[in-house]
Amino acid sequence: MKKILVGLIVFLSIFFGSSCQHFDFKNNSINKKEEVPIKKDIDLNTVNIEVVSIIDGDTLIAKEGSEHYTVRLYGIDTPETLKKGNENKLAKYENFYAQRAKNYLSDLVKNSSNLLKAHFITHDDYKRKVCILYDHNNDIINKKIVENGYGIVYYITNNKNNKKFLIKNKTQKEFYKDIIESQEKAKIKRIGIWSETYFNDVYFGRNSSVF
Template sequence: MPRTRPRFAIRMRVAAVAVSLSAALGGCALLADVTTPTTESDERATGEVASITDGDTLRLVVNGEELRVRLTGIDTPELRESECFADEARDALAALAPVGSRIAFEYDDERRDQYDRELMYLYAADGTFINLALVEGGYARELHYSPNYHYRDQIESAEAAAQAAAAGLWGACS
């Protein structure tokens, strides 16, 4: 038999798996396209979500160590101060990064804030850029932490679109 035949069979299997995954994921692929950064790293570190603190803060277990994580580039209403849409923002983060799920993360230039929390961009298993998705849904505002500007343009654009659509806090809070 010619050598190309096994390669052809492998290619056909790979294509079949790709088609099956595309069909199974359906609309998820569309969301991932919208919320995936244009400059993304091929390999990111991962951790397991231990708990959700509020809409922009969670605890993540990485290599056996529990880290306090602040999502960089965004700000959500504060639960402690009972700000409008704080509960919804926390629930949105919990839906995007459920406790027990594995999520990927990356740092920008500055890795910690003044409260010694890790500043991270987070990604769900399906590729959804969580920080951006929260802004797109109107659960968060853009807030850059100098010098962390890597996705600032995307986050600012998402905020403008959410404001224009009166999405989330932009429609519910005055």
């Protein structure tokens, strides 16, 4: 009799121990293994990119999966770098500040281990992807460039007569407000390009009135 009881106990232990479910007597229900919820990025316009190279202070080459493309930073413009053929189209100190902007962007990218988030806005006339870029701290790189005097607010406006660069949604409106405020602070501090007396010494053929 004892052998039969021992055998029955062993059988029941194996049977119930092998089950992935158990009955919760307190709550009168069957508990299953909890599934870890999958977080999905609801912003379909934002992707993770790896920066391959820096072209200048507002342009870079990015890699997304196996795809490579050029990214133009949205809403800002940094001075032009010296290239073959544009020697006569640069302001007095333009290449100097262009190199500073390029180096600054390079440092920001390196600090994020070359991995950024890119929020796609549109394509420009050169088929480049125009984006808002975020670093590893989720800070906006476009804004950092402006607030530290490496570039100006450009190719973006709240002027309804300028359809091409008019802000179109909440994200763009908030971004525009932030970079305009950042530019004003840089002007007041007279840092970077704003330390020069004449705007035309930094940007060729431009006046100080920007979008």
